[in-house]
Amino acid sequence: MDIFGIPIQAFMGQLMLGLVNGSFYAMLSLGLAVIFGLLGIVNFAHGALYMIGAYVAYVLLDRFGINYWFALVLSPIAVGALGVVIERTLLKRLYKIDPIYGLLLTFGLALIAEGVFRYWFDVSGQSYPVPDLLQGATNLGFMVLPNYRAWVVVASLTVCLGTWFVIERTRLGAYLRAGTENPALVQAFGINVPVMVMLTYGAGAGLAALAGVLAAPVIQVTPLMGSNLIIVVFAVVVIGGMGSILGSILTGLALGLIEGLTKVFYPEASSIVVFVIMAIVLMIRPAGLFGKEK
């Protein structure tokens, strides 16, 4: 049976893969949306934090023999701490001025991180093995799906939904949202806004690192893995609406699927389909699909 001339098996297979990629996009854009939505910072360093997260996992395994499951916890904590340091020393000076400077600062940080890691590690990248528990593949009938990729989908969606829930539905999330909209007022209520902001950036960084650890067994861990992705992730966040958490998650997943389909029919365009969509969306709904005009 064929769909558009492609056997249905291949078609379903591509959709499945698209879903896997979409989960990655969702996770990465989630961290970016959290940082922009709550702090108003366009975090160009997000790709670099993702890359560092993957490398922390690699070093933990390679030098210290600490396995994947611990890395899933340790790496985000380590990179989150790095994020806190960045926020405390550099970013907090920029809140009062044009947000463009925040963008430029994080851009510079990304260049530094990439350059330093290129020096420490090979550009052609390191291999990170799939953890034993998730090795092998399951025959779904229409394709053979590596177990690890199924895990990626499950883990990403869990984290995404969990984060969305915390921010939109819990008291902590409410404080966060209020604190960034009107810091003085919230501070007056006795909530330590600067600490909250600091931890938010750290959390965003941690999310990026978690995505990095999840990605490590799938693609080569290279210093360039962040810069290859960052622009696409930005486009996802812009399409979804720059302040909207839910928007990023849904757009990330949708983009993964659309990209998967594009790869079947017109593979060369798969790397820019996101920008075409972005241009179209911005012309129709300038604030993004789920965004609110700020």
Next chain:
Amino acid sequence: MKLTKLTAACAVAATTMFGASAQAQISGDVIKIGFITDLSGLYADIDGPAGAEAIKMAIADLGGAVAGKKIELLVADHQNKPDVAAAKAREWFDQQGMDMLIGGTNSGTGLAMAKVALEKKKPYLSIGAGSSALTNDQCSPYTIHYAYDTVALAKGTAPAVVKAGGKSWYFLTADYAFGTALQADATTAVTKSGGSVVGSVRAPLAASDFSSFLLQAQSSKAQILGLANAGGDTINAVKAANEFGLTKTMKLAGLLMFINDVHSLGLKATQGMYLTDSWYWNQNAETRAWSKRFFDKFKRMPSSLQAADYSAAQFYLAAVKAINSDDGEKTMEQMRKSKVNDMYAKGGYIRADGSMIHDMYLMQVKTPEQSTTPWDYYNVVATTKGEDAFLTKAESKCALWK
């Protein structure tokens, strides 16, 4: 508000002192060899800094001087950017009095540097770049394409694989000029040997995820998956192919692979793969002896490119010695009359189109059980004679070779 160009003046003067070198040193008493390659990027392992060291080894082995003149090596990183490569080459020819340029990896930079060398009428020995255009439609009387090209790779791998039973092919191609050229040359070679190409897919350069392209390859039901890509793309594709169980139903043919790629992937992932190369460290006693020297320095075995760097440097310097001059035209003439007979190639010679004709070898990657020592990765399966490996006169569009 008009601006203080006083600062402009001072700062411009100061910063231009940065970029512009001091008065040009005319190479009267020194033979200057330049080496521009990818020192830090995607191809840094297969050539890169170790390639520069190989050239230094070549110079040191000659005592650091030839025909009474000292030999100096200039090294620069082109970062895989043709404009950087060309600018550096031009600057060295103009300002440093460079006598000969050795070209590193990346075809775009290779072609750009060839043009500069042609303009300045100086010898250019291209090692790392694979594009056959260097000796085809863009051939030049000053270019020697020393180590390999896409035609040789295709002619080395495809016929042998088809003969071994791999008749139907599917290509996974990196979507840039080099990838498409590699696919085109390989397609010609496959069909000429009686095989057929059932399909192909182009992946963006430096794509991080090949899964969907591999899925398409799998549904084509071809016997052989031809990887028309290089470096990180090849590594990622092979990894993914293993992950998706593709290697159980298809055999992989790496159209451009080096021993560093195999090392990076490991034998488990690459066993049984076919690839063509111009040289292997474990071929005979001579190659082993030189490679051991390299290994002692770098703790890894040399790739064919690094061996070629060494050989090319010595080949040029031998020509300089023979005619006692470093004049561009005269050394080119001398090199065309000479033969390459060293640990890299036996009976190699320069053809009218600039190709260095030498034998190419089809290798198959060993299984983990077959490999007895570190870096013992290949079985040499077949040898393609130099005359058969490269572009034939009939196929060539080079104006110098008619």
Next chain:
Amino acid sequence: MNAAADKLSHYSRIGLWVGLAILLAAPFIGLYPIFMMTALCFAIFACAFNLLLGFTGLLSFGHAAYLGAAAYATGWLVRSAHLSPELGVLAGTLVAALCGLVVGLIAIRRQGIYFAMVTLAMAQMIYFVFLQASFTGGEDGLQGVPRGALFGLLPLANDKVMYYVVLAVFVAVFLFIIRIVHSPYGQVLKAIRENEARAVSLGYDVDRYKLLAFVLSTALAGLAGSMKTLVVGFASLTDAHWSLSGEVVLMTLLGGMGTFAGPVIGAFTIIGLQNFLADQVGSWINVIIGVIFVVCVVAFRKGFVGELIAWLQRRQGH
């Protein structure tokens, strides 16, 4: 205050002449012409970018696309269509302006960060076109562009001759930008930069002004790209890559946003660093550029020229 402004003007005039003198003498005082020409082209690029960022307040984060578009257009027209250099440069500039018009029409409705993101996305699409189109040569680049003869008379193959042509174009662009900024149109741009809402309330069709500034800026960026192609003989993907877009922001920031000489200084510094340090440090250059970015944003936002002006003004105040 008038005396102070006059003094500043006075210094500016001296500086102008000294700077021009150095540039005129450059090939004869041992400065490598190819380097100087490349730096001048990027100085034009940075000045064009500064017109948009420093004087109008719009951050275009994909400005390299226009430089690249003109570079490829000129390259192809001069090499394959055998156009003479001045026509090739003109055509390239027009191509860049056209791209700028299209992008501008889509992007102008948005403000601030969103505007920057849209320009980035559109630039990526333009980059993709160059990556795929066969005439650009893809990763290999469009090579072998001859310099030809200017107006059919002046042979440009000689580096020294070419240098003075490039210098003339640079001076023309520099003066043109000063003219625009000091004109009534430029005053409106300044008003838009400082308080767009107020400009709107004063009755100005702000979008039209911004669009014109955008197109002017992209056209001049294209001019830089066209000249660069003639100087080095090829156009490549680097010319349209987003990392170059980032670099021009840095050049402008480092030199001094909203000043005239700032982008020139910034361009020379960055090109100089890349040239000089590429041999010594290889890919560490990116780290250095990153560090300069960070330092500039945190502690040196006015840039060289901006800080100098501030210092001079402080001195007048005493």
